[in-house]
Amino acid sequence: MTSFDSATQTELEAAAFRRLLQHLDEHKDVQNIDLMILADFCRNCLSKWLMAAAEERGLSLDYDAAREQVYGMPFEQWKAKYQTPATQEQLQAFEAKQAEKKSKAT
Template sequence: MQHLDDATRTELEAAAFRRLLRHLDEHKEVQNIDLMILADFCRNCLSKWLVAAADERGVDFDYDSAREHVYGMPYPEWKAKYQQEATPEQLAAFEARQAAKKERQDG
């Protein structure tokens, strides 16, 4: 993408991000813990990254608003409708991923 001007690159990246949000919205069955286990990020991470990007640019954009944008609805509503309790297996897999990540960082 080095051959693209900054505006075009930004438009393409923004379009890809919007597509990622649509994809996640179409797959509400994929729980945040599943995303964390597999990819080390989740919908909440995307929300935090949006807030951080806004902060870097001096834009007022709070975490609740960011989560509503990412989830497509207020987070408490999404959580009540779609969030499931993590299973013991999911929690164990998440803890193993975190431990391995810490080993890599410390190693």
């Protein structure tokens, strides 16, 4: 693997994160529950990780501000425009995923 200096590595990771946010923004039809089922993370998780990264650096970033960065708009606005109710199939798949995680942990 190519090694980069720390600043370059950080810039590359930041660019990849921005691209991920752009990709999610371009695919608003992909619901958070779909992401949770397939990848075990969602837009809200990204928001929490962003908030935690700020906190690790002694910076203040509240959850609503972090979600606005990830969603590209206030969460309540995004939710009203793009979030759909979870289907029974999605809920069942999510519960199965959670049960699978729980069984692996024990």
